[in-house]
């Protein structure tokens with residue numbers, strides 16, 4: 001957790017996750033000598049080192065972008081009519097959870113005699129929403145995650161923009177919204193809330209109340225509790241009844257390829273076959289760049305955390321990035337765990353298979369790239385390490401021959417208090433992954449293809465990039481590159497005109513997790529940092545956090561902020577640090593600036609609007 005305070009200038013990056021109330025602050029005002037930049041050209045992020053490391057970026061597309069076909073959104077209304085669907089479930093999802101929930105809701109619809117269609121809003125013309133009423137007994141459900149400063153996900157951005165700008169009449173359009181968020185963020189579930197409010201404002205008919213899932217607590221539980229009430233409300237609204245509650249419906253059918261050319265079999269690629277053998281730009285999430293790890297060192301000295309400094313070689317990739325952009329790391333699962341799943345289920349993991357969507361009209365032909373082997377699927381495409389969600393337990397329960405085991409699995413998938421408690425203790429608290437569940441429920445023998453259909457996709461891990469290629473370019477041409485995105489924190493000191501730069505850095509123990517101690521101290525010596533203030537929260541009896549140091553230097557800080565136009569960057573833990581630092585600034589404004597509390601709140605709100613108080617926080 002860091003607070004950076006700076007003016008007109010850039011520094012280096014950082015996105016190392018810490019858990020204590022710690023922060024850094026950077027400020028610059030005066031001219032300082034030529035900074036030490038060599039060691040600033042680094043990438044810094046905490047990460048799981050995988051065998052394969054690939055790249056892609058959220059915000060900035062690599063350049064140049066050749067061979068891009070213009071994308072024409074298609075009509076989801078026509079598709080629904082053609083395929084006889086009446087429930088469309090849109091998802092705004094970055095890392096797959098909202099998409100998974102949308103799939104589950106679409107599948108659930110069959111239990112109520114309806115036909116669902118999980119849908120990516122980016123692929124369709126959302127301005128057709130008002131036409132939904134052309135389909136009898138129809139409904140649009142939205143599973144919307146929130147990111148950034150209350151922003152929609154990338155795939156929901158266009159839909160969001162459309163909602164903001166449209167005055168379409170949605171009378172007769174039935175809808176419901178489930179938001180996915182995290183309470184530790186300031187703008188809790190902002191996108192879900194906005195979608196729900198806006199669709200109603202436009203005249204849409206809310207079939208059921210907005211659901212607010214909290215990833216800080218138990219998102220799965222929030223979802224099944226909402227769902228448990230949502231479907232009865234839908235039944236009442238449309239006058240339908242639930243049918244075949246317990247039946248499990250397969251979405252994909254198994255095809256075994258006994259005689260296939262192995263050159264046509266996916267071996268872990270995300271999109272194009274053989275994309276790792278013949279790497280071709282542009283690189284993105286479907287066509288990741290295979291980067292060589294050129295630097296890898298542990299940053300913390302002790303404690304049970306493992307914070308790494310990693311450098312990746314992207315020469316020849318044509319990838320451009322800026323500090324604050326993200327790098328995605330595609331992990332691979334442990335071969336030993338994959339083997340144990342194969343042994344436990346008694347299958348040959350090298351069988352070449354495809355899982356084919358039974359719904360031929362679906363855009364999603366396979367749950368992961370096919371044809372492939374079970375081994376590749378379990379190694380590269382499926383999440384076998386996290387605790388399975390309740391729908392996986394529910395669907396697998398049919399394969400438990402012991403009635404008690406079967407009953408417990410179904411119970412855990414229900415929204416009953418005992419069921420929730422059992423899921424909590426037996427799955428979540430005990431951190432049972434799918435292998436542990438199979439090993440601890442001896443009567444459970446699911447076919448591996450059904451298991452592969454049910455497990456969620458293995459997600460790339462995103463890390464903020466610490467360096468900036470623009471900073472490097474600016475340095476080479478002796479220009480000072482201004483921060484293009486104030487949300488990317490700990491920006492780099494890039495050129496000659498560096499003002500006063502104050503850094504507040506907090507961690508638990510000086511000897512354990514004072515990350516980049518050497519570099520930071522060197523920056524202070526060289527004048528890159530005018531001041532380095534550190535708080536080691538647990539090195540003394542009474543905990544000291546960065547906010548205490550801020551308060552200690554309140555006169556200096558108020559002068560910088562109020563008279564010298566300083567910028568404040570807060571980076572790190574969202575749950576405690578960001579809030580405590582914010583409160584410390586209010587107190588400084590009150591105590592030194594003589595503002596009332598309300599005035600102080602307004603004052604910092606204005607600074608935020610002007611981009612002079614930015615946060616990059618996470619939990």
Ligand SMILES: Cc1cc2nc3c(=O)[nH]c(=O)nc-3n(C[C@H](O)[C@H](O)[C@H](O)COP(=O)(O)O)c2cc1C
Nearest residue numbers: 093094095096097098145146147181182185188189
């Ligand atoms: C970098 C980051 C930023 C986030 N920002 C917010 C936020 O501003 N408000 C919020 O309610 N939740 C926020 N979340 C929580 C996500 O919305 C939540 O984890 C959600 O389940 C993700 O859904 P997805 O997997 O479909 O992308 C954030 C999560 C991450 C990782």
